Amino acid sequence: MDFTALGLPLLIFTAATVVVLVVLNVLTGDQTRYLKQLTTYGGQGQKVLQAGLTPSANIIKQRDFSRIGIVQSLLSATSFADSLQSELTQAGIPLRVGEYFTLRVVVGIVLSLPVLALQLPGILMIPVAVVGFFLPQLYLRRLQGQRLQKFNDSLVDALSLMANAMKSGSSFLQGLDLVAHELPAPLGDEFGQIVTEISVGTPVEEALQNLTKRVPSYDVFLMVTAVLIQRETGGNLAEILDSISYTIRDRIRLLRQVKVMTAQESMGAILVGSLPIVMGVGFTLISPAYTRPLFDETLGRIMLAGALGLEIVGFVVMSAVSKIDV
DSSP states (O other): OOHHHHHHHHHHHHHHHHHHHHHHHHHSOOHHHHHHHGGGGTSOHHHHHHTTOOTTOTTSOOOOOOSSHHHHHHHHTOHHHHHHHHHHHHHTOOOOHHHHHHHHHHHHHHHHHHHHHTTOOGGGHHHHHHHHHHHHHHHHHHHHHHHHHHHHHHHHHHHHHHHHHHHTTOOHHHHHHHHHHHSOTTHHHHHHHHHHHHHTTOOHHHHHHHHHHHSOOHHHHHHHHHHHHHHHHOOOHHHHHHHHHHHHHHHHHHHHHHHHHTHHHHHHHHHHHHHHHHHHHHHHHHOHHHHHHHHHSHHHHHHHHHHHHHHHHHHHHHHHHHOOOO
16 A cells, blocks of 8 residues: 555644644643642742742752653653753743654654655655754744843843832842732743742752753843852942943843844855755755756765755854854
């Protein structure tokens, strides 16, 4: 029996089933179970849920990567799973590592199905599936960047709000709580998590250092370092926060100027890098016989490999030239 007639519907059904299970798992989270685990903290469990913490929060010291026992055991034995779970948290995606990998596999399978449907050379399924497998990773990076950008844009307001609250007589913890309630996500959620961790017994220094792990931003590192130094040496924390807010505001202004000046180079890198790929895919779809020698003959495969290598090198070089650290 033809594989396309039998395998194509089976692959589609499998991919759809996995996607539905992942979505249902996200919508029906385990907040009740984690609330029970937090009863030992003196009734602070409800506060944790109100702060919007995810199961990967530092306040919960249990690594939960998958609901499948064998997958959980395999992922728990690696440090890679911890790193990937941190990346999911930084992007604000409520998925476990096992679910995330399953989703990547499904995307790779789904994107490779048109190769069978269009009766193109079967070898094309491999690069298409690889591209589909890494597309969610690129989307994850984009979400991380967007969430980090929103956090940095709101950090100046948060520091000013905390400084004004402390000038009016509030404590540092009350200033953190004020920011958590007054400013929107993601900054409000992250500061709310700091307040919750401190309220259940975590030292202030450790709670602030946890923030730098969840939000890999130089501005956050600058703020946390200044606060930690002030707690050891003393001084007017309100004035320190005001000075940091001015510094961050000037740095953001300079970064935006640099971004505008390098926009043309960045766009050129994207266009130059994607144009040969788009043209190759277009020729393959319009006239498969025209590009078939590239896949069937040894010389053609060597030329494709060389072109791909040069594409990667050119894209990396142009991206590095247009990227300026401030």
